[in-house]
Amino acid sequence: MGLPYKLGTLWLQEALGVNTIESASMLAPNGVIDVRTYSGVVAILRFFGIPQSCEINLATNNPKKAEVFRENGYGLNDMFTPIIAEPTEYTRAHLEAKQEFLGHRLGSGDHRLIPRKGD
Numbered sequence: 001m002g003l004p005y006k007l008g009t010l011w012l013q014e015a016l017g018v019n020t021i022e023s024a025s026m027l028a029p030n031g032v033i034d035v036r037t038y039s040g041v042v043a044i045l046r047f048f049g050i051p052q053s054c055e056i057n058l059a060t061n062n063p064k065k066a067e068v069f070r071e072n073g074y075g076l077n078d079m080f081t082p083i084i085a086e087p088t089e090y091t092r093a094h095l096e097a098k099q100e101f102l103g104h105r106l107g108s109g110d111h112r113l114i115p116r117k118g119d
Helices: 003-016 020-027 039-047 063-071 092-102
Strands: none
Touching (some): 003 020, 020 092
């Protein structure tokens, strides 16, 4: 939704002490924080004649992206592969909020919250 939207969410997080999902919901039209549809990817697969029988290895943490492939008849190799990035003091709260509120897979396939330092 653009840089002004992102900056607004960061300001709300700092000013109100809310997480990234809560701040995005406050600013988003009708509370929809992700307006992307990912349907363009399916259109590209069809344009290039990629058959639905072809298993796709999707690298993402967002289960919503995986749903688009399944809804359009494409199979995913082991559902999807999470992108693993070591959380830092600056990214931990953001990643945990995405996992808790959006169902993002972060880390291994056990779907646990990212362990906090010292856990």
